[in-house]
Amino acid sequence: MSKKLNVAVLGASGYTGSELVRMLLRHPAVEIVALSADSKAGKTMADVFPQFAPFALPRLVKIDEIDLGLVDVVFCALPHATTQVVLKGVIAAKPDLKVIDLSADFRLADPAAYETWYGHAHQALELQAEAVYGLTEIHRAAISRARLVANPGCFTTCSLLPVLPLLTAGAIDPDEIVVDAKTGMSGAGRAAKEAMLFSEVAEGLHAYGVANHRHTAELDQEYSLAAGRPVKPTFTPHLTPMIRGIYATIYVRTTPGHDAADLHTILAERYKAEPFVTVLPLGQVPQSRHVKGSNHVQIGVVPDRIPGRAIVISTLDNLVKGASGQAIQNMNVVCGLAEGTGIDQVALFP
Ligand SMILES: NC(=O)C1=CN([C@@H]2O[C@H](COP(=O)(O)OP(=O)(O)OC[C@H]3O[C@@H](n4cnc5c(N)ncnc54)[C@H](OP(=O)(O)O)[C@@H]3O)[C@@H](O)[C@H]2O)C=CC1
Ligand SMILES: CC(=O)N[C@@H](CCC(=O)OP(=O)(O)O)C(=O)O
Numbered sequence: 001m002s003k004k005l006n007v008a009v010l011g012a013s014g015y016t017g018s019e020l021v022r023m024l025l026r027h028p029a030v031e032i033v034a035l036s037a038d039s040k041a042g043k044t045m046a047d048v049f050p051q052f053a054p055f056a057l058p059r060l061v062k063i064d065e066i067d068l069g070l071v072d073v074v075f076c077a078l079p080h081a082t083t084q085v086v087l088k089g090v091i092a093a094k095p096d097l098k099v100i101d102l103s104a105d106f107r108l109a110d111p112a113a114y115e116t117w118y119g120h121a122h123q124a125l126e127l128q129a130e131a132v133y134g135l136t137e138i139h140r141a142a143i144s145r146a147r148l149v150a151n152p153g154c155f156t157t158c159s160l161l162p163v164l165p166l167l168t169a170g171a172i173d174p175d176e177i178v179v180d181a182k183t184g185m186s187g188a189g190r191a192a193k194e195a196m197l198f199s200e201v202a203e204g205l206h207a208y209g210v211a212n213h214r215h216t217a218e219l220d221q222e223y224s225l226a227a228g229r230p231v232k233p234t235f236t237p238h239l240t241p242m243i244r245g246i247y248a249t250i251y252v253r254t255t256p257g258h259d260a261a262d263l264h265t266i267l268a269e270r271y272k273a274e275p276f277v278t279v280l281p282l283g284q285v286p287q288s289r290h291v292k293g294s295n296h297v298q299i300g301v302v303p304d305r306i307p308g309r310a311i312v313i314s315t316l317d318n319l320v321k322g323a324s325g326q327a328i329q330n331m332n333v334v335c336g337l338a339e340g341t342g343i344d345q346v347a348l349f350p
Contacts, residue, residue, distance in 0.1 A: 004031040005335060006070050010086065011077035013037035013048045013060055015190045016102050019324040020075050021045065025055055027328065027342030029335075030073075034058055034066040041065075068094040073331055076101040077324070079189075084124040091127065091148075098334050099148045100327045106131035106150035107218055117217040134330045135222065136339070137274050138164055149330045154322025155181050155237055156218040158246040161277055162299045162314040165270040166252065166263055167226040172310075176253035177233040179219065184242040184288075187318045202241045213237050245288035246322055250312045251304075260303035260310035267299060267312075275340055276321065276329070288315045293348035295325035317347075 007024060011017040012035035024030050035045065037060035045060065046053040063086060068074075074090060074097055076083050083103040091097060106128050108114045114122050122128050132146035133139055135157060143149055152160070159179045166172045188196050195201075216235045223231035240247075254263065264282045271277040277297045280286055286298035300313045316322050325343050332339045 004029055005072045005331075006031050006033040007331075008032075008034035008036070008066055008068075008071045008074045009077060010036045010063055010074060010090075011038075011079075011102075012045065013040040013043075013190075014077055015186050016319060016323040016327075017075075017077035018045070018049050018052075019319045020077060020327065021052070021057065023320075023324055023328055023342060025057075029337055029341060032057060033070050035060050036063045036066060038062070063090070068097065071097065073098045073100065073335065075099075075324075075327055075331070076103060078103055080104045080118065081120070081123075084122060084127070087127060087148075088124045097147070098331070100134070100151060100330050100334070101131070101148065102151045102323050102327055104153060104214065104218075106148060107133060107152060107156075108221060109133070110221070113217050113221070117214045133222070134326065135160055136326060136329045136333060137161060137271070137277060138222075140333060143330055143333045144336075146334060149327075149334060151323065151327045151330060153215045153218055154187055154246050154316070154318035155183065155213075155215045155235075155248070156222070157322050157326060158248045158297065158314050158316050159215075159219060159233075159235070159250065160222050161271075161297055162248070162267065162312045163250060163252070164222065164226040165266050166312075167223060167231070169266050171255055171258040171263055171266055173253040173255055174223065174227045174229065174231040176251075177223070177231070178251040179233050179235045179248055180238075180251070181235070181246060181248040182238045182240045184240060184245040184318060186243050187246070187322075201239060205238060205240055207236050207238045209237050211236075242288070244292050244317050244319055246316050246318050247288050248314045250314065252310050252312060254308055254310055260301055263310050263312065264301040267301065271299075275344070286313055286315045288317075289347075289349060291315055291317050291321070291347050293317060293320065294345055295321045295329065295343040296347060297321055 134149040
């Protein structure tokens with residue numbers, strides 16, 4: 001067997017970082033050589049997450065303690081804004097490093113859009129300009145040539161995959177897209193926040209970021225690319241008292257000559273060779289439980305009772321296809337490995 005890839009995970013003491021470690025442990029072409037943390041530096045993974053106790057793993061260290069000379073691929077699972085500063089130093093120290101970044105720092109190609117949505121000027125504009133948007137099924141060819149991949153957001157992966165082929169085909173009206181999405185709480189990360197306390201979220205449901213959630217900018221960017229003209233969807237996220245999962249219910253208007261059955265045919269045809277995207281039979285509704293713990297997206301198309309309208313529903317696990325699973329999928333593409341290596345597990349059920 002050829003030499004394994006030496007991989008480092010920055011932010012391994014967080015939710016997406018630990019999910020990366022969980023999945024990379026069963027990746028046959030990878031050796032985990034370094035793991036970083038901030039407040040938890042110095043601890044072992046088993047100290048932070050007892051489920052790792054049976055596995056031999058490097059100790060959590062500060063990023064500047066990692067010997068980058070040993071590393072081929074680095075995953076960044078760090079907070080927004082932190083990543084662009086950290087990565088400038090990391091790439092300066094080792095320019096031939098392959099980087100898969102899970103944060104939002106490099107997703108928006110337009111620096112002005114970044115500044116508008118994130119409230120500050122980007123700190124690593126040259127890296128932002130070279131980054132490739134890592135929606136694997138759509139940008140695979142560009143990802144295969146990339147040094148820096150910007151893994152998409154969880155809401156966005158779930159809301160882009162079912163819509164982009166319909167826009168490209170001209171089968172839906174770009175001005176009439178409404179994305180109503182729900183997320184589980186792990187989407188907010190592991191750091192303590194009052195709004196994420198059990199007693200603030202359990203037995204309830206609420207919208208947040210209404211009309212201004214930052215993932216709207218990613219939707220604008222990718223919908224517009226697919227449509228070949230500016231597109232601005234309505235996007236409303238909701239927080240639900242589940243741990244994992246994104247569930248997007250998307251309302252669209254079909255263009256003349258198209259109906260819901262056509263939308264279903266377009267999606268089924270577009271994704272028939274894609275192992276991680278399943279288009280269910282027309283009228284069948286997906287469930288978040290059927291993708292939990294897996295890298296799979298399930299998409300359903302349902303005709304509306306109102307002529308000219310259709311409802312497209314999509315679900316994924318925010319920590320897997322919405323983050324760490326897609327990040328490994330992108331590493332596989334960047335490094336020329338079979339795309340499903342290490343991420344082909346079936347969903348956890350019940
Ligand atoms: N959660 C999700 O579903 C998704 C998250 N993302 C993105 O992935 C990234 C990681 O998210 P998530 O895992 O949820 O976050 P967590 O809060 O769970 O983890 C953050 C990690 O970053 C470390 N860290 C925090 N501040 C610093 C710093 N200043 N310098 C170095 N390391 C630091 C933390 O270390 P320590 O714990 O030791 O303090 C921890 O390991 C974010 O950018 C997020 O937006 C993307 C898609 C989905
Ligand atoms: C529940 C919750 O707070 N979710 C996060 C989305 C997490 C994610 O996928 O996206 P980023 O990588 O862009 O943070 C939010 O709404 O900001």
